[in-house]
Amino acid sequence: MGKVILLILACFFCGAMISGVQGEDPYLFFTWNVTFGFIAPLSGVPQQAILINGQFPGPNINATTNNNIVINVFNNLDEPFLLTWSGIQQRKNSWQDGMLGTNCPIQPGQNYTYHFQVKDQIGSYMYYPSTDMHRAAGGFGGLRVNSRLLIPVPYADPADDYTVLIGDWYIKSHLILREFLDSGRSLGRPDGILINGRQKSDEPMFTMEPGKTYKYRICNVGLKNSLNFRIQGHKLKLVEMEGSHTVQNVYESLDVHIGQCLAVLVTADQPPMEYFMVVSSRFTKEPLLSTAVISYTTGKGIKASPALPPAPTGWAWSLNQFRTFRWNLTASAARPNPQGSYHYGAINITRTIKLVNTVSRGSGYKNLRYGINGVSHVNPETPLKFAEYYNIADKVFKYDVIRDDPPPKITNLTNEPNVLNVTFRTFVEIIFENHEKSLQSYNLDGHSFFAVAMEAGRWTPEKRMNYNLLDAVSRHTIQVFPKSWVAILLTFDNAGMWNIRSEIWERTYLGQQLYASVLSPTRSLRDEYNIPDNAPMCGVVEGLAKPPPYTI
Known part of the structure; x- marks a missing residue:
């Protein structure tokens, strides 16, 4: 009898071990070779671009909730290089964020393996280079996170799922554009708009079967311009925005601002033929426009009508569209963080931070800089x-060099690292206030936030009466219209060093960014991972012995 019991116990433990191994979240492995190559996307003009495995744009990552993503990036450029994963929240893991405040760049001829997990983030995202002006050369791609089969989404499975990367584009190389900025010049007007790396093509980019419904994931990967997306003769049903299911309103067209992603359902309910997908710039004196062809499978080669659907005009149209976006509170799928903050409107605000963008030319023509609250960020x-982890932060930067409530008028900028010290797990109100005549777009790494209000003028505490405290969309990038403000609410519940930046890349390059340091007081693995063993070292920590690792 004793042997039988031992055998049963052995089988039980063996089965438990096998179940544990099988129960581990799946891994997706990628090897990416980053190189320079020549392309000719605008008017046949050849130019140097960044290719990933020979592709422009780069490969799409097709992941599912809780997948572990392992990407070995080989830098075959002649310049240091990093990639960032826009909107992927990197729980406890800012080491994989791919920004110069959290990573040493991958040197030419070297490689680095990113390893991160996509958690409760069903939705549409993108990746792009974060170093220098590399974003102007390519190196970007789509990243989707699908729902697990056990978690339904609030619409039927589409017949197919298409990624659409739209963005403005310059013919000049990223090196010339960098020289412009370093010499005090703005980038100026882009030369065109690309749709999945092409300005225009007679060949169909996507096909649809009559009567079926398709998902289009649209991301603005550009540098400067907000873009309007529309499909000739078809309605767009918005279903997801930066990882959040939305109330499924139907639109003729949608504004997609720099750094933003959204997903729409399109039903092939028109006469079988070809139709134009149309993308045009917004808020520019001379609009740029690009088209791509969508073909019905039974269209028999009938060409699309040259009469393109008109673009909307004015800022008010775009602002009013923003106000129609609502979080789908009835969806049963996983929600992004703040985890469980379904009733965020009932949570007490512990800190209000107002962030005001500023432009300054200093004392000379070559001193063009952009900043936030009077500080233009400089990456040490x-x-x-690294400095924080090695307990030598005081040798590299100072915390809180800006005030939470800046003066009404800021004329001069100081150039230094801009780091906010934010208490772990506090609920914070951030006001983005734009005093300029141009649109701004801001991204926050490591977290999602609730964009609860967007209005013209200056913010005052009385404006809180107008906040949407019920169903504001949880997202990671938000536009701020000229002479306007936006209020966001979030819980800084993800320990790490997280970048808050302008998505208009010339502004980012010239200092319109900062970092939020969110330290766990326990220094525990429950809250934050240790520095990866394969992390490249640089600066004053190079050659130093690693501090004692965090433990449970």
């Missing part, structure tokens, strides 16, 4: 997170 040689 030692990444901010």
Whole structure:
């Protein structure tokens, strides 16, 4: 009898071990070779671009909730390089964020393996280079996170799922554009708009079967311009925005601002033929426009009508569209963080931070800089997170060099690292206030936030009466219209060093960004991972012994 019991116990433990191994979240492995190559996307003009595995744009990542993503990036450029994963929240893991405040760049001829997990983030995202002006050369791609089969989404499975990367584009190389900015010049007007790396093509980019419904994931990967997306003769049903299911309103067209992603359902309910997908710039004196062909499978080669659907005009149209976006509170799928903050409107605000964008030319023509609250961020040689982890932050940067409530008028900028010290797990109100005549677009890494209000003028505490405290969409990038403000609410519940930046890349390059340091007081693995063993070292920490690792 004793042997039988031992055998049963052995089988039980063996089965438990096998179940544990099988129960581990799946891994997706990628090897990416980053190189320079020549393309001719605008008017046949050849130019140097960044290719990933020979592709422009780069490969799409097709992941599912809780997948572990492992990407070995080989830098075959002649310049240091990093990639960032826009909107992927990197729980406890700002080491994989791919920004110069958290990572040493991958040197030419070297490689680095990113390893991160996509958690409760069903939705549409993108990746792009974060170093220098590399974003102007390519190196970007789509990243989707699908729902697990056990978690239904609030619409039927589409017949197919298409990624659409739209963005403005310059014919000049990223090196010339960098020289412009370093010499005090703005980038000026882009030369065109690309749709999945092409300005225009007679060959169909996508096909649809009559009567079926398709999902289009649209991301603005550009540098400067907000874009309007529309499909000739078809309605767009918005279903997801930066990882959040939305109330399924139907639109003729949608504004997609720099750094933003959204997903729409399109039903092939028109006469079988070809139709134009149309993308045009917004808020520019001379609009740029690009088209791509969508073909019905039974269209028999009938060409699309040259009469393109008109673009909307004015800022008010776009602002009013924003106000129609609502979070789908009835969806049963996983929700992005703040985890469980379904009733965020009932949570007490512990801190209000007003962030005001500023432009300054200093004392000379070559001193063009952009900043936030009077500080133009400069990346030190030692990444901010490394300095913090090695307990030598005081040798690299100072915390809180800006005030939470800046003066009404800021004329001069100081150039230094801009780091906010944010208490772990506090609920914070951030006001983005834009005093300029141009649109701004801001991204926050590591977290989602609730964009609860967007209005013209200056913010005052009385404006809180107008906040949407019920169903504001949880997202990671938000536009701020000229002479306007936006209020966001969020819980800083993800320990790490997280970048808050302008998505208009010339502004980012010239200092319109900062970092939020969110330290766990326990320094525990429950809250934050240790520095990866394969992390490249640089700056003053190079050659130093690693501090004692965090433990449970």
